[in-house]
Amino acid sequence: MAGARVALQTRLEAAFSTFEPDADPLVRPSAHADYQANGALPLAKRLGRDPRELACEIVGSASLDDLCERVEVSGPGFVNLWLSDAFLAGSVASMAGDERLGVATRADPARTVVDYSAPNVAKEMHVGHLRSTIIGDALCRVLAFLGDEVLRENHVGDWGTPFGMLIEHLLDVGEHEAADELSVGDLDRFYRAARASFDADEAFRARSRRRVVLLQSGDEETRRLWRLLVAESTRYFDEVYAKLGVLLTPDDIVGESFYNPMLQGVVDDLDALGLLRDSEGARCVFPPGFTNREGEPLPLIVQKSDGGFGYAATDLACIRDRIERLGARRILYVVGSPQAQHLEMCFAVARMAGWLPEGVEAVHVAFGSVLGADHKMLRSRAGATVKLVDLLDEAVERARSAIAERARPEVLAPTGGPGLGGAPQAAGARAVDAHLSRALGIGAVKYADLSSDRTRDYVFDWDRMLSFDGNTAPYLQYAHARIRSVFRRAAADGLQDRPGGPAAPPLLEGPADRALALALLGFEEAVTDTAESCAPSRLCAYLYDLATTFTGFYEKSPILRAPSAELRRSRLLLARLSADVLALGLDLLGIEAPEEM
């Protein structure tokens, strides 16, 4: 089944094509009708016809009778379309009878690599990793739901010159002590201490440089120490991912070290293709169209003047590997916008080398920075970068206290009472279900990130994201929980909302019921649109619109107290489907939808 807009578009395309092949009817949601088609105006211009007259002819030749109850040409040549209740109700019924809620899988699923998160070994995860992780994870879920074969790739920074320093520091601290420190998650302290030794101590610097050489040359003991750093960090990342509730697992990690053996081949092959040039001792490719501050061609440095490989070499090896070995047809890089030029250059060079062939897409899914209330890059009060775990813990804590302040008694966990081994509670504090706090707090952080246009910077604001009003996770979660509560009540009253077999169409009496049906039918397009634009904010906007439309329905159309049994059944169907769409939509964003709040 297709969404309502797509159905109208398809029918009108047939009518338009008799006047001009491939003319686009431009069907859009409308304030003046259910939908409007704007395509007659530009077509009339092209054909040199009177637009209103042409619109009337098109409407006359279009077969819309089974979809629309009313079609009207308006103004200079807009075509206003009102769906028939029969079509609306039938579409809702078939959506309700479908496990995928009417969202078809793609006709041409693509093997898609999603490169996201990318923390660094032995370094703290900070808010910069937050956006990549959240956005990338939502895209993975949406694409997988649409049937794409999604390969999650966590391009962890686990290689390079800093590892000489880190390993030497590891030895200074002692392996076991260092492992403890790393697993506790105080990675900044570890890294800073290593850095401090490196900056202050000439002997340490010399050791570090020797250690890098040992690491590169495959010295077994050095490799063992390196693996120790990687393993402890991986465990730490995994804890953060569990806290965040994202799909990433240790199996998704393909660190920079993985590409190390391929780097010489990248350089050699670029050389053989005649793309390499020496510049100030470095070996570079100069893709056309990129210039530096003097207006001279800008190099992509693949091999540094000291013989080491630059990160560009790794990124090129990576693109190559993803296409040749993994068979990717699409690669999404969920990486901050500052890296736009670097990625564009890598893509350009990969195309020049033939590694990124026609028909394979490499996309920079760029995102802006997280800003504090002062509109500057988000920092802690002390001015340091904000640790991601601290931020997540604060989110859960803030959600917990918001719930304790306002929640109804039944969602508060039973208090264990003193002396039962639980932590003593502050005076007046009420115990709150930990899972609910987590669902709300983490959901709020994720939704705040996903709901705004990812290319823009966004202002991080606890009060706004945790508000139960406006375009927030708690609002959507509440809308969902409230619907579920209707069904708990229905069950308690012995009402069965879902008889076996396919659902009978709803009745759609009254504007609120009808508006809800119309909103529900927009789900498929919201999902496909999100996938196509790699913009989770589209799905957020849809879900918020659905939730507000449902709320209008909830206020105006009594469900359990509907005047007739038939109307009650109809409204239960609409309510059930609304809750299911909200839950599935939130799930595609990686956000939990608690049954009760």
Added chain:
RNA sequence: GCCCCCGUAGCUCAGAGGAUAGAGCAGCGGUUUCCUAAACCGCGUGCCGCAGGUUCGAGUCCUGCCGGGGGCGCCA
């Protein structure tokens, strides 16, 4: 200096070349014998940064400027 992104209500943000530019917050006022009031309803706002251009039609596309952010050779 060059390149990229962004400028929409007091604030945070939506806006698919289409009709009268929309939400939420904040402010004021209302709604609970009623399925979750963590909700809902009502009330006001706009030189869509500025100036040109393309178009039947521009917040949306193009050019220039102004303002903010970022990038611009061996860090990733």
